[in-house]
Amino acid sequence: MLMRMRILRIFIIILVLVVLFVVVGGIVGFNFLRDNGIKQYFASMKPPAATVSTTIAKPSTWTPGIEAIGTVKAVRGVDLTVETTGIVKSILFHANQKVADNAVLLQLDDAVERADLDAQKAQAALDQTSLARAIELTKRGVGSDSTLDTARAAASASASQVTKLQAVLDQKQLTAPFGGTVGIPKIDIGQYLAPGTAVVTLQDLDTMRVDFSVPEQQLPLLKIGQTVRLGFGGEDRPFAGAIRGIDPKIDSSSRLVNIRAEVANPDGKLTPGQFVQVRVELPEEQNVLTLPQTALTTSLYGDYIFVVQPAKPAEAAPAAAAKPEEKPAAPAADKSTEAKPADTKPADAMKPADKAADSAKPATEGEKRALVLSQVFVKPGRNNAGMVEIVQGLKAGDEVVTAGQNRLFNGMSVVVDNTVDPTKSANKQADQQ
Numbered sequence: 001m002l003m004r005m006r007i008l009r010i011f012i013i014i015l016v017l018v019v020l021f022v023v024v025g026g027i028v029g030f031n032f033l034r035d036n037g038i039k040q041y042f043a044s045m046k047p048p049a050a051t052v053s054t055t056i057a058k059p060s061t062w063t064p065g066i067e068a069i070g071t072v073k074a075v076r077g078v079d080l081t082v083e084t085t086g087i088v089k090s091i092l093f094h095a096n097q098k099v100a101d102n103a104v105l106l107q108l109d110d111a112v113e114r115a116d117l118d119a120q121k122a123q124a125a126l127d128q129t130s131l132a133r134a135i136e137l138t139k140r141g142v143g144s145d146s147t148l149d150t151a152r153a154a155a156s157a158s159a160s161q162v163t164k165l166q167a168v169l170d171q172k173q174l175t176a177p178f179g180g181t182v183g184i185p186k187i188d189i190g191q192y193l194a195p196g197t198a199v200v201t202l203q204d205l206d207t208m209r210v211d212f213s214v215p216e217q218q219l220p221l222l223k224i225g226q227t228v229r230l231g232f233g234g235e236d237r238p239f240a241g242a243i244r245g246i247d248p249k250i251d252s253s254s255r256l257v258n259i260r261a262e263v264a265n266p267d268g269k270l271t272p273g274q275f276v277q278v279r280v281e282l283p284e285e286q287n288v289l290t291l292p293q294t295a296l297t298t299s300l301y302g303d304y305i306f307v308v309q310p311a312k313p314a315e316a317a318p319a320a321a322a323k324p325e326e327k328p329a330a331p332a333a334d335k336s337t338e339a340k341p342a343d344t345k346p347a348d349a350m351k352p353a354d355k356a357a358d359s360a361k362p363a364t365e366g367e368k369r370a371l372v373l374s375q376v377f378v379k380p381g382r383n384n385a386g387m388v389e390i391v392q393g394l395k396a397g398d399e400v401v402t403a404g405q406n407r408l409f410n411g412m413s414v415v416v417d418n419t420v421d422p423t424k425s426a427n428k429q430a431d432q433q
Contacts, residue, residue, distance in 0.1 A: 049371075049413040052404040054308055055292065057394050062288035064382055066221065066280040068259075070212030070230070074272045075262065076178050076204040080105065081196050084171040088191045093200070095184045099176045106174035106187075106199055113172060117165040124158035131155040180204035203272055208265045210241070212278045213256040221282060222246060228261040230276045237279055239263050239270065289394050290387045295402045296380055304377045305394070306401040306408055308416065311370035373401070375410040 086108030093105045134151035137143030176182075183201040187193065210230060214222065224243055231237030241263030250257050261278070263270065270276075295305050378393030394400070399416075401408065408414070 049415045050404060050408060051417050052306075052308070052401045052408070052414050053418050054399045054416050055295070055402050055418075057289055057291060057390070057398045057400055058396055059287040060290055062285045062290060062382075062389065063384060064282040064285060065384060066214055066218050066282070067383075068212040068214055068278045068280075070210040070261075070276050070278040072270050072272055072274040072276055073209050073211065074180075074203040074205060075207045075209050076180065077202065077272055078177065079201045080174060080176075080199050082106070082108070082171075082174055082193050082199060083195055084108070084168070085192070085194055086110070086172055088187055088189050088193060091185055091187070091189060093182050093185070096181060098181050099179065099202070101176060101179045103176045104173050105176055105182065108172040108193065110169055110172035113165065113169045117162065117169055120158065120161050120165050124155070124162050127151070127155040127158040174199055176202055178202070178204060205265055205268050205270075205272075208263050208270045208272070209244070210261045210263060210276060210278060211258060212261075213251075213254075213258050214280075216250050216255050216257055219246075219250070219257050222259065222280060227281045228263070229279045229281065230263060230270075231279075232274075232276060237277065239265075239276075243280070289390045289396060291390055291394070291400055292402050293383065293386055293388050295400050295405075296378070296388055297405060302377045303380050304375055305390075306405050307374045307376050308371050308399040308401060308414060309374050311372050311413070371414050371416065373408055373410060373412045373414055 088106065089109045090107045091105075092103075092107065093099060099105065131148075131151040131154070134143055134148045138145065138148045180202045181204075183203070185200055186198050193199075210228070222243065224246065226243045228241045228243060229237035230239040230241065241261045243259060244262045245260040247258040259280075291305065296303055297305070376393055379391045381389030381391045383389075401414070
């Protein structure tokens with residue numbers, strides 16, 4: 001009896017182990033088959049076509065230019081200072097006022113100088129009277145030549161002293177050396193000023209000059225009178241001027257040459273000291289291949305673009321192989337139509353064939369529109385107005401991706417959608433729509 005009980009226990013244990021082994025093996029096998037199926041599914045699954053915008057590369061007219069950063073200055077601009085000491089008596093201007101040439105801007109206290117001038121004028125008048133008397137006595141023969149010479153020297157010295165005091169009195173006034181716009185006053189009434197104290201800045205804003213530098217390699221391309229365009233940022237350069245000076249010396253440390261241009265500023269939008277983007281326009285060139293700058297991608301291996309090309313025939317073969325299977329359907333439909341009685345409407349019999357033909361058309365058009373990408377390394381050249389010159393690697397007529405290439409790769413299927421133009425702003429596109 002005990003032996004049977006032991007055998008039964010052993011049998012139960014073995015049965016439990018077998019069941020456990022089968023369950024565990026089933027779970028492991030199921031997971032293995034599931035993971036393998038998932039891998040095969042994703043390995044054979046073709047990624048969906050990406051949507052991109054494209055443009056056709058074609059020769060165009062290219063306006064080359066030299067880009068630089070310049071500093072705006074007034075053709076005539078100066079910080080006015082006083083020449084002598086004194087107390088500010090009156091300020092005869094206000095900020096941003098346009099003043100004429102020789103207009104009085106500042107008056108210092110000149111009471112002492114004016115009194116000295118009046119006294120010296122009186123002395124000069126007395127010396128002039130003494131000179132006239134000496135001349136008359138000399139003519140009569142009762143005066144000596146030495147007395148005449150002394151009187152003449154005294155009259156001349158008094159006149160010179162009057163001129164000197166008048167100049168000192170004029171220094172008590174600050175006048176504009178030319179017409180222009182004054183800035184914010186830097187002094188107050190009653191303030192004591194020492195010689196050289198800055199009072200205000202005076203700028204002639206009608207014409208501005210722009211100083212900028214270019215590399216020495218570009219110096220042969222520049223000449224006096226060349227057109228220069230200025231802007232504050234982006235591609236818009238609304239101000240036009242001309243080169244007025246080219247420094248004949250190249251800086252030996254930086255290898256740059258200084259250029260000066262003049263630009264009309266009738267609206268006063270240019271301000272002295274302002275930084276601007278400068279472009280010197282060069283003669284136009286014909287038949288230059290260009291692309292939007294958004295089409296060019298830079299990497300460690302070089303600059304490249306994505307060219308859209310039709311899919312190879314081998315890729316469309318599976319779809320084309322389905323066409324012969326649809327052809328026998330047409331004769332079968334005809335035979336069934338002939339076997340039907342005469343009272344049956346022929347139009348009803350033709351409907352299935354028409355539907356089959358219609359269903360086949362989209363597949364044919366899809367094959368024609370099947371597009372793939374080809375990564376092409378190119379050599380870029382100059383930039384201008386959001387466009388880049390392609391020197392090597394691009395052919396006229398190539399369809400190049402201009403937007404949506406962030407996750408693209410070579411051989412990927414794409415769909416072209418040119419409703420969005422990356423070369424234009426969103427506001428302009430909204431206005432056009």
